[in-house]
Amino acid sequence: MMAARFTPRGDRFLTSLFACRLRAAVRLAASTVFALAAALPVAHAGLFGSNRNGSPAGVTLATWNIAWLMTPWTHEELAARCVRQQPGSRERALPCTPGRTPPPRRTTTDLDALARHADLLRTREDVDLVALQEVDGPEAARQVFRQGWRVDCFVQRAHPQKVGFAVRDGVPYRCNGDLTTLDVDGTSRAGADISLWPGTPREVRVLAVHLKSGCFTGKLDRSFGPCQRLQQQVPVVEAWIDQRVREGVALAVLGDFNRHLAKDARFPAGPDETAPLNVIQAWSDQQPPGAELLRATDGQPYLPCDAEDTHNQYIDDILIDRRLADRNRNRRFARLPYEARDQGRTLSDHCPVIWSLRP
Template sequence: MLRFAVALSWMLACGFSAQAKDVTIASWNLGWHMDLATANQWIDLCSKRYVKDATADVWREGSGPDSKPGWFVDAFKIDGWDTTRFPVCGVYRDRDNKIVFVKPAGYQERHKSLARYVASSVPADIIAFQEVNGEDSIREILPDHGNQYDFCAVVGYKVQRIVIAWKKSVGTKISCAVEDPVSLPGNPESERPRPGLALSLDIDGTTVRILSVHLKSRCVSPFENGRLASPGDHCPILQQQVEPLEAWIERETADDAKVVLMGDFNRNFWHELRDLSPVRTDGGSPASPHIPASLTNSLIEDLIDGAPATSVMRLLDEHCETNEVGSLLCDVSESRPLDREERALLSAPGYLGCGNPVGLDHILVGRGVKNSQGAKHLSIGDLGSSIAGTKPDGSDQKLAISDHCPIVAQISY
């Protein structure tokens, strides 16, 4: 049986004025997205040849029979690789899972395709982008080079950053801050995930607070990867992110401000809600303090535990912009993991088109935020696949605009 007591608390708590303001919000992980200048430098580095130094477990630039192009090397093990600027090299793969050797002309065409898609298909006033290298990379893909937008961006940290862009006509910035506790600063560098990004806007005299996140990956579902309390390399790190996220929610909702939490959670909340295991490993209340003996099995139910009452948030229903079969698969994916064939079909160009179509990206809204139609996963069609091309200059390359699909919702308050 589903545990929807939180949703009931939400409905009882909501009240809305007759003069509600409508705002369209979106969240989209753009998959190692870079500005063009940085991308060209990255392509140059990935095109060099490297030799492994086995004694130091690093790769160094070199030649000879044992050397490899950077495209086939773990770039984060290349000596001197700047992880604050450049992603790994094997980002783009064709339908046979072969690495595409990116060329500058190919990346430029990807930018153009992405810009056209944003302008034509993402009708949002506020967009939270994850896995981008900075504000410039987002300006380059927005209409009129982003001149009609303002920005809040993560600066520093590793290359996978968050940028929130909003139309200047929508509201004015009150504050923009990196939510560092979400990055677990007390952990060793190798076990630190990405920080959150918190934006407060004044929209027609109303304070709207947004937190965008990109949480630890590879602990997606209690039905596949294990529960958050499971041992391993990934779930324990996501487990640690629950407490700072809950602290932000409770702090920012205390004065009844309008609050939105959205992003790439790397966690299937619908599976958590259908998992019959206790929310806490000791069977205790999710509202109790976080202690080693009381770990969480369910991120969503621990975050939204109903205490205090002002912190109640609602996970928006999710629908898919696709055909009847695709919509059915989206519904099925909320109750169980899709098998390989089902996932491949939902990721196909005639359906959603992205490699990670559902189960990772979510939108939650707090008290006083109205939404009647849920959230929609938009199709990117054939823009989610990559083709290496045959021309030496890469002008016939096709690079996926993302392995995620945008998720969009209309809210009012």
């Protein structure tokens, strides 16, 4: 068979044809990649950096107080030498106050039930970050947050009740150190501070808190120890919020506020920023401009954690600033109650509060 012969004109024609086909293949590959990106769950949009329209992707936040979560061997060790009063922040001890329920002792079955619940946060609710309270550091947290999570940024506190985070695998983050000034009396809990997607347009600065218990309603200026301690904590959180607003960084404050914020939000903070009368309006005062907070549970009916839940108001909540709210106008509130099959297990008197924020 004779070899094919190509003229200069024929060479140019084939070269042009090859280039057209190459461009078509590139366009097809690009459209396939973006189609796959669009098909992914929203929580995984970080793989591509942003939504297809170029705006920053959203975030789903949760908070969960797991009620004295520690390893079984830690519980055994500390319970054997418990103290009669609530230990201070520097004390590695458990309380055994007469007349009060001692910290719970959990079995392997209890921990497995909690781990199933944590897995639902990831697989069903697409949560990116969980603020944790009453968890004795990463080792204790890993009993519950097993596959698909990283546990980190726990406050440096000897007391077993610590604040920290569980972050979904694949979400970039940076620990920013403890908000130590939140421990106003040596027995209160410091705040845990983390940045998600640091250094990107999607960055969110998050503060996890577990505020002083015992002053659930009423003005903070009463001669009552818990209210006095909470009154001291409020300006500390306000200073953190105001600094983030000045920096132009979107923010969230979440955790166990030990306060009925739905009722608190109805009343003014008063004229003295150093000694506020109430919590929400002290933080959401537009000073500086942009210091305006939205609350996850605002207008939401109370959803019990299980059949034995005796509460009727939230004390766990998620607050976001106007910057984060404006870039995520599609917001979905959720509560994740415990499953009926776990009735009777030693889990927690709190269950997760969830807020999904999407553009």
